[in-house]
Amino acid sequence: MNYLAYISFIFITLQFINTLINYIFRPKLSVSNNDKNVKVSILIPARNEEKNIAELMNNLYKIKTPIIEIIVYNDNSSDDTKKIVDEFKKLDDRITLIDATNLPEGWRGKNYACHQMANIAKGDYLLFIDADVRLYGKIIDDAIAYAKRYNLGLLSIFPKQLMITLGERITVPIMNYILLTLLPLELVRISPFASQAAANGQFMLFEANLYRKYFLHKMFKNSVVEDIHIARYLKSQKVRIGCIAGENRVVCRMYNSYSEALKGFSKNILMFFGNSFSLSLLFWALVALGFVPILFVNTNYLAIYVIEFVFIQLFYSLTSNQNFVINLLLFPLQQFFLLHAIINAILIKMGKPYTWKGRYI
Structure with a gap:
């Protein structure tokens, strides 16, 4: 029991240190002057996004520079996605709509959409965003300035997540909790190791020539977690990347319910742990049950454990722009x-049937 208690105590202390570092040294985008010579292509893969795409088109319509084009890939949607985008094309001549044909063998739908859009994009920078993302202010200018300052081939942002229902509040924070308790985000930028990479497909900003050097979505055309694979690959090629969490000018509502979040997280949760069943379960056991062996060892250790636990919730919530009290409760x-x-x-890995947006995975 003593052995297990020491392991639990060491683990939560490391979590505490990581969240403290991420809070104190969290990368921030400073306000920059517009570089009128920079051109940005916004690339949006869209499959059955009628609930999101109109609001996003209206959102981007208000951002005039440095966006030179908005490319939407309608991935065989069975709803009104195409109709909605066509209506916005009449208002904004920057919009291009690509209608998908059959998905080639060996490709995932989103990866093929991103690859096709990148093939025709004209910008100096390619910004891939999901249809449920909203951008505000001069976030694009500031993101480009940050990427230039640190010579980044990729800058990825974990958005501020909108959570309305109880199901969302139970599920969505898990992503940032895992990220911020396991990895100091500054290491994503300064560490040479590919294992210390992170990215979020909701917002990925590439220098266009760098992207086309590798054609990154084609390279990982069959991956359901292409964002993480791309980030790790670029680091392995000595390309500098950056990752920022909780930027309040990038907002996203990922899921609307517990069941929807379960489907979404189930396709990529293991990648946070190197695709390892055992490591993912070990992480859960240490986080959820780590206090149990300490109860039987020393109440002084338990008091320190509880204090560290509370501050972990505080620091990761603040870094993520989330509600500390709600996350704690x-x-x-x-x-x-x-x-x-x-x-x-x-x-799912063992063969359970799984579909995402109408496609079998």
Whole structure:
């Protein structure tokens, strides 16, 4: 029992250190002057996005520079995605709509969409965003300035997440919790190791020539977690990348319910742990049950454990622009969801049928 208690105590202390570092040294985008010579292409893969695409088109319509074009790839949508984009094309001549043909063998739909859009994009920078993302202010200018300052081939941003329902509050924070308790984000930029890479497909800004040097979505055409694979590959090629969490000018509402979040997280949760079943379950056990062996060892250790636990919730919530009190109160339910997602992901790996947006994966 002593051995398990020491492991639990060391683990939560490392989590505490990581979240403290991420809070104190969190990368920030400073306000920059517009570089009128820079041209940006916004690339949006869209499959059955009628609930999101109109608001996004209206959002981008208000951002005049440095966007020179907005390319939407209608990926065989069965809803009104195409109709909505066509209506906005009449208002904004920057919009180009690509209608998908059959998905080639060996490709994932989103990866093929991104590859096709990149092939025709004219910008100096390629900004891939999801249809549920919203951009505000001069976020694009400031992101480009940050990328230039640190000579980044890729800058990825984890948006501020909108959470309205209880199901969202139980599920969505898990992504940032894992990220910010395991990895100091500054290491993404300064570390040479590919294992210390992170990215989020909701916002990925590439220098265009760098992207086309590798044709990154084609390279990982069959991956359901292409964002992470791309980030790791670029680091392995000595390309500098950066990652920022909780930027409040990039906003996203990922999921609308517990069940929707379960489907979404189940396809990529294992990648946070090197695609390892055992490491993912070990992480869950240490986070959710780590206090148990300490209860039987020393109450002084338990007091320190609880203090570190509370500050972990505080620091990761602040870094993510999330509500600390809600995350603290919902922590047990969030850990139930994490276990649920891990088990579901394991079952999928073992052959459980799984579909995402109408496609079998």
